[in-house]
Amino acid sequence: MAELDAFRAETRAWLEANCPPSMRTPMPDDEIVWGGRRARFKNPDSKLWLERMAARGWTVPTWPKRYGGGGLAPEEARILEEEMRRLNCRSPLQSFGIWMLGPVLLEYGSEAQKAAHLPAIARGEIRWCQGYSEPEAGSDLAGLRTRAVPQGEHFLVNGHKIWTSYADLADWIFCLVRTDPLAKKHEGISFLLIDMDDPGIRTRPIRLISGASPFCETFIENVRVPLDNLVGGLNNGWTIAKKLLEHERKMIASIGERQRGAERSLAQLAKTYCGARDGKVADAVLRDQIARHEIDQRAFRLTQRRAAEEAKGGAPGPASAMFKYYGTELNKRKFELLLQCLGTQALGWEGDGFAAEEKRITREWLRSKANSIEGGTSEIQLNVIAKRVLGLPD
Amino acid sequence: MAELDAFRAETRAWLEANCPPSMRTPMPDDEIVWGGRRARFKNPDSKLWLERMAARGWTVPTWPKRYGGGGLAPEEARILEEEMRRLNCRSPLQSFGIWMLGPVLLEYGSEAQKAAHLPAIARGEIRWCQGYSEPEAGSDLAGLRTRAVPQGEHFLVNGHKIWTSYADLADWIFCLVRTDPLAKKHEGISFLLIDMDDPGIRTRPIRLISGASPFCETFIENVRVPLDNLVGGLNNGWTIAKKLLEHERKMIASIGERQRGAERSLAQLAKTYCGARDGKVADAVLRDQIARHEIDQRAFRLTQRRAAEEAKGGAPGPASAMFKYYGTELNKRKFELLLQCLGTQALGWEGDGFAAEEKRITREWLRSKANSIEGGTSEIQLNVIAKRVLGLPD
């Protein structure tokens, strides 16, 4: 206990001394630092902050120090998190490398792979994207067709990935590829790392119903990938894929939680757009629906907290399917309620006549519809709960 | 047209002359006439009314005259119905013989079977019950195990039926039995008529969560049934069963429609139990829920009417699954709303402290839960719609 108290004091002091004041303000979307070869820093403090944190290994606090991490124990990492929140410190670096590839390499990667990739992720030098889904392999992810054929020291890779977020901005892609077309479909898949700086790789952004999006299609044509870039052994990719999907679910589950400083609550918007009486939302029916939603949302957050307390920071299990399912459905409900509050003011697309907040809500309402599709549909999550949590038969 | 007008005038005159005044009042449950060998008439007028109507064949207006029917065309039958409604005439006779067995015998029965059974149904002399479900064959009706083994001039029947309504009051039972245990399950079933006046047949009433019920278990032990009692040919019972199920669905679909004179509407009860303001249900949330329900109910009734207009009185098709599904779910919702309105006054079981109306609502609320189970569960109806209406693949 005393050691942890000392760590807290030390951490607090360091953060107060080293976190630039502009990094203690709410982060606009366009100042999020994703790193990568082509990284640009709109705010120079962001770069400074990244470098300082990376130097301590605190962009990835629990990773071993030898791979650029902070080497912190889980309790220490939680203290770091609490102290950062206390000071409103921005996250110095976000990336799929940190959230998804890193944990996989730590568990399945060779020593050479760890040494080659982890420090670059920790310092934000390389930006990764994820190549999982394909047009014909959505919910049936294991039905993927991208082929990797061993030829001497290389695989020759051909295929078509979809929903690769930020593929157009990424440097490398971690991919599921089919290495044995004759094996049962879950058994012929491998996990491969591919440098995207290859003329055989082409990306095309996907426009969503909500407008521009970070999603891309990624076309891979006759790309040669060193055999060394195989992670976890040949035809062993599905094990890794399942692990990663659980991490992804957990990430998406809290999609409605991002609180921006300027965002007004449902109840505040209802009062504005539908009127208030005696300090209450005037429309009793709407008020009841808002309360129902807020109750569900609070119970959901309490459940996330309870799960964290029960797991003590362990890896997400099949119950993560519940969080993915419920969290995304809640978020969709929230936006439907917002639209109901805003009425015709939520029907603008662009141009005059609608406030920025109104147009943001309209776009996010549409974007929220993907929540229950991306990272495994709600239907897939319910299947997982039924099978792996409840033990219902196939 | 003129002929129909004449028919209407004649019918009206006859009804006015022959329908006893007490038969023009709302019918209490215990005065419903079901007929049968053990029929008792609480109100002697009921017997008179049955005899007069049966003499004209108007207990079964559209059946051929030679089988005790009225021989009416569909338009004439509709006129009779309208004129009876105009005078508030009670239905002279209800029975599963009229609703279910009769139509089957008319379509599939031999001449001898028709002559033997239809007139007795029309006159209310024999009361029938339906032996379909078995403990292990609920939704999977075709999984039934009651065996009928041909032995000389008889079948030897053994089995256990369940949910046989009014079996304890019936004279005969029409049954699905397995006659070929080796055939595919839909192909080894026959439709058999069995006289229940046999010591091998025993019935046991089933108590429901709502209290006493008309349902029974029926045990059939070594009962000998003449081969002549087979309807529609050996191993051809499933075709008949499907037809009957459609009739049954249609019957149950309108389960919430029985309007008793004394029943108060949801809105009236809400005003009584939750208060009114400016003539409106005071609780705006409850009022919205009631309106939502009433809107659905009205749209549902309009759809029943539309289907009738489209079919011009034809036999019910797969769309009857929609009416069974939606009608029963609506009825359950109605009772949940009623319970919400009545609050703790809907929580009585028997004895003092609760009005008769309150206790009736409590019991019917519980009884309504069976609506979406009996006559094919909601799940089965949705399967039928998906497959036979929408053509979705197995």
Next chain:
Amino acid sequence: MALVLDSETALIRDTALDFFEKRAPVSALRKLRDDKDALGFSLPLWRQMAELGWAGFLVPEAYGGADYGCLGLGQVMEAAGRTLAASPLLATALIGASALALAGSEQQKAAHLPALARGERLLALALEEGAHHAPFAIAATARPSGGGFRLDGEKRFVLDGHVADLLIVAARTSGAPGERRGITLFLVPGDARGLTRTRTLMVDSRNAARLSLDGVELGADAVLGPVDGGADALDPVLDRARAGLAAEMLGGAAAAFERTVQYLKDRKQFGVPIGSFQALKHRAAAMFCEIELARSAVLAALSALDAKSSDTGALASLAKAKAGDAFFLISNEGVQMHGGIGMTDEHEIGFFLKRARAAEAAFGDGAFHRDRYASLMGY
């Protein structure tokens, strides 16, 4: 009240189905959007629709119309709804024609209805001032001025407002916002002095505009219907709008449903069509029921309007509420069941989702109509 179409009306429906499928598929709306078309619909197509008589379906024969009635126009709107076709059907053929035919003076009818029926005059109703349908919440004022009136105020969500030749503007001649009494309707030329019109770009790629009335001077003959009695004059017009829009929404819901069921049959995952999964089947079956109920409600409302039945108001609310429920459910389930591809702008199912919300907000959402239904039913 007819719940089954007579053969003549069925023929109109078939003609309309064919017309919109061929000449105004969803891709036409996409093109209007991507081209940032100034009108927001195709004027040549509108002329063709007028030639088929649809523009004048609610215009008395004396003024060059077909006087065919709401059930007929409803069939056309349902067909238009199936392809999300943008056109002046709602603002001009349904609302504009109804307002003039039901409340107009001889002179007003003669002046506008024949041109309207020929597809040569576009109308728009300028009613709403807030974010929610509220026909009595009128704050725009009409003050006596000279022998006529002077109009001031702001209007929102005016469908086709930016291109209408003639606007029907609700303004207050007495009373306070929220009061039924004191509202008057005015016919305002699209090019009136003091009138500013701003087109708003909507999520469903349809038309709407904001109007600013800044001392618009009108003669006494600009009054449509009784002074102070505009709400009474509007009632039947709004009920027609609700029922007609419900028909359009029913069309959208039905088309989105058919597309989704087809996708369930076509799309294979795990080696089988996804429509073989029972959970999706049950949801599809439930949607089917909602479509059927909505269809009955729409037919009942349209028939009641033509029959001038006493419960027209309740049935119009019933239709709008049920069609809204069905369109909401099905457009959402449609996107979900299409999965990732349904989220792309490239696919058309998302257009239905957007239209469902915009149509829901017009002329009263579900909550508005449940409230109204309850009031009309006495509770």
Next chain:
Amino acid sequence: MALVLDSETALIRDTALDFFEKRAPVSALRKLRDDKDALGFSLPLWRQMAELGWAGFLVPEAYGGADYGCLGLGQVMEAAGRTLAASPLLATALIGASALALAGSEQQKAAHLPALARGERLLALALEEGAHHAPFAIAATARPSGGGFRLDGEKRFVLDGHVADLLIVAARTSGAPGERRGITLFLVPGDARGLTRTRTLMVDSRNAARLSLDGVELGADAVLGPVDGGADALDPVLDRARAGLAAEMLGGAAAAFERTVQYLKDRKQFGVPIGSFQALKHRAAAMFCEIELARSAVLAALSALDAKSSDTGALASLAKAKAGDAFFLISNEGVQMHGGIGMTDEHEIGFFLKRARAAEAAFGDGAFHRDRYASLMGY
């Protein structure tokens, strides 16, 4: 706020689970019902529960209790809920003990709490007068009489009211029905003159009674808590009742869910377990989520009560609302998924359906708590 049980509380939970499973299974409730048991619960069993310390879990140690707190008692109530066990846990151990411990004078506590903790004194709260939970809608009157008060009025839905040794009666000393101010609590002996108690037979086979107070004369020392301030005194008591009842409902929901999942695995139709049908799987998975959320809400509320947290009221409403939603959903789905057998009185799943509704109505239903939650959150 603990969302995970400490080891001591987990032990209490395990003891309680074992106790109710062995000594008060659902069949015990059935027997009480079929025997038309006069008490409605087993007094010997209650003595055993008292010996385990549960009757005195909310009684301070100075008065012979264990003072273990709400989280502990909640575990016992959840376990009792799993088998639908009828007992004085709610009326006496939770509500009665809380009212005396939080609002009682030294003398009142000394007079009743030790006997209560020993399981030798039964209490009941006589609050409701209408069909819905309404803590301020008190019309029963308490008028000054001699040096004390004279009580007149009617009370309904008094849990354990027909057997309680001591009743806590809310009556109005000033103000009008609906007003928060002016309510006073009184301790009324079960055998007081002028008090008539009528047991009502309830759908869930539990206890409740109607009281008629006809000139019941009480001394000044019968007042519990401040005169006219009874509502303030009741607030924390009611929040405990809501959270504790929510725990019981959570237990009922969880048990009904487990029974249903087991049935889905066991029952075969079409040659396969019905739990292999995807539509049922998805519904079961959705129920699982509701149980998990309800559990978190209940734990949060119980912990907040013990911590005297400032948002205890909101969390109690949250817990009651969520546990109610879960129990309603699951008891209904439970019957439906059990099919015909679930509709028979012989099967036990129907007992859960009945209990769910009765518990929902006690101390505020979902609508009540959503309204309260919104008010507490400032909207």
